[in-house]
Amino acid sequence: MSAPQPRTFDRSNLIHAHPRDVRAAARRGDLAYVTHGLARGHVQANLVIVPEDYAFEFLLFCVRNPKPCPIVEILEPGETEFTMVAPGSDVRTDLPGYRVYRNGELTDECHSIGEIWRSDHVAFLLGCSNSFDAMLERHGIPQRHLEAPDGRISVYQSNIACTPAGRFHGNLVVTMRPIPERDVVRVTELSSRFPIAHGSPVHIGAPQAIGIDDLSQVDWGAYNPLRAGEVPVYWACGVTPQAVALASGVPEMITHAPGHMFVTDLVIEEQQTA
Amino acid sequence: MSAPQPRTFDRSNLIHAHPRDVRAAARRGDLAYVTHGLARGHVQANLVIVPEDYAFEFLLFCVRNPKPCPIVEILEPGETEFTMVAPGSDVRTDLPGYRVYRNGELTDECHSIGEIWRSDHVAFLLGCSNSFDAMLERHGIPQRHLEAPDGRISVYQSNIACTPAGRFHGNLVVTMRPIPERDVVRVTELSSRFPIAHGSPVHIGAPQAIGIDDLSQVDWGAYNPLRAGEVPVYWACGVTPQAVALASGVPEMITHAPGHMFVTDLVIEEQQTA
The missing domain is CATH 3.40.1640.10 (PSTPO5379-like)
Structure with a gap:
């Protein structure tokens, strides 16, 4: 090599x-x-x-x-x-x-x-989600993780089970983006139009509802803290198939x-x- | 058996x-x-x-x-x-x-x-397309083939190539429905919302454009003649995968x-x- x-x-x-x-x-x-x-x-x-x-x-x-x-x-x-x-x-x-x-x-x-x-x-x-980020950027949705020098997003192992297939099974890995309350509906609509970039969110709001105890404890990437008036919005992550395949x-x-x-x-x- | x-x-x-x-x-x-x-x-x-x-x-x-x-x-x-x-x-x-x-x-x-x-x-x-027919019926689009006693639709081998995969390759099989001119846009919109029932048409209008010389010569089913003011509209047909797999x-x-x-x-x- x-x-x-x-x-x-x-x-x-x-x-x-x-x-x-x-x-x-x-x-x-x-x-x-x-x-x-x-x-x-x-x-x-x-x-x-x-x-x-x-x-x-x-x-x-x-x-x-x-x-x-x-x-x-x-x-x-x-x-x-x-x-x-x-x-x-x-x-x-x-x-x-x-x-x-x-x-x-x-x-x-x-x-x-x-x-x-x-x-x-x-x-x-x-x-x-690289494609996804670019789409949100063009529509003026703030992208917290892109403000950091290393551009790393918050990634978590959720408790949402994927539908298994043969030897492949496991839980969904999700990204979290802090979204201003006023943009939550719009970001949901926008992302739903791009199934090629993971589509609509899998969850909006309390992390506990999908098995994440503490947002500051990321499983991959870096924590992007929520600011006042922001809601955590979660999307399916392309790390999922790799994590599932490895497991x-x-x-x-x-x-x-x-x-x-x-x-x-x-x-x-x-x-x-x- | x-x-x-x-x-x-x-x-x-x-x-x-x-x-x-x-x-x-x-x-x-x-x-x-x-x-x-x-x-x-x-x-x-x-x-x-x-x-x-x-x-x-x-x-x-x-x-x-x-x-x-x-x-x-x-x-x-x-x-x-x-x-x-x-x-x-x-x-x-x-x-x-x-x-x-x-x-x-x-x-x-x-x-x-x-x-x-x-x-x-x-x-x-x-x-x-059984699901498809029911959907059109509910929206008041006339269904010529359901007027016939045996309910057979017009089915043709087109010259539209499917994207091959391994040993599977061949041309698209299509159904044709005679649609009143005033309903052509609406039937296109309606069917596009149901990808599970073959989605939007693959062609509207002249049969020669997709390799069909004579609409009266069906490859499967029965001919549903066009009446005055009707346009032939063609959809992908579920016979395609069988025809391709057999071939x-x-x-x-x-x-x-x-x-x-x-x-x-x-x-x-x-x-x-x-």
């Missing part, structure tokens, strides 16, 4: 770039950093690769749990190009960072998976590294439903 | 029955007829059963072609109860008629598949017999999207 690249590349050139240029930079090894804010206005996606033996059950899990697992594109075993959402792409090289898990343990983090790619690997692109005992799984997403050619606004 | 039952059962009792009573009548062997109009207001579904070896590719075909293949519920290999949409159901007995295909040939037609059911069978319920060389496939659908507990109006 390729060694991590020095971070000398100026990613600011990619903010308004075409997605294919972001993917090319990752492929060259120039872009070894998170994709948040790059190729503005385009859908970014979580990557999950499982062996073919797990593909039907994992796809069934996605179909049964569309909020955490909105399907962007799924390849057939061994296929490497997302022809529908990113013509010319290569799943083995076009993300700036990958993680490799074996038997539920993180065993490697790398910038290319060409050397470990096999013909029985099945690649899933699933919707991601299921899948012998091998490859994902994007956190924040190092696959940037598709899809324009977010065109993904809006009626 | 059970022999065909005598048709002495009075199906009119089932028009306003709960779906479970329709399924129970089929299970007892009392209902050996089409389900159109039974358990009014509930979603009816196409059944497709394929061997596990074809399950991922067939599910991928459904995901890639949501208009002809709206997913209602999919079971895991060997499972027989549709717990989400029809608790207490049994896929082996609860349809009034089944067809068995081997290597692309119709080899049997029967009222139960208990004797040929295997642990590697994977059952798919896919949306059906793909799947060694064994079990489906409902035409018109002998699986009746779910889902209420059609509750399946409306925003």
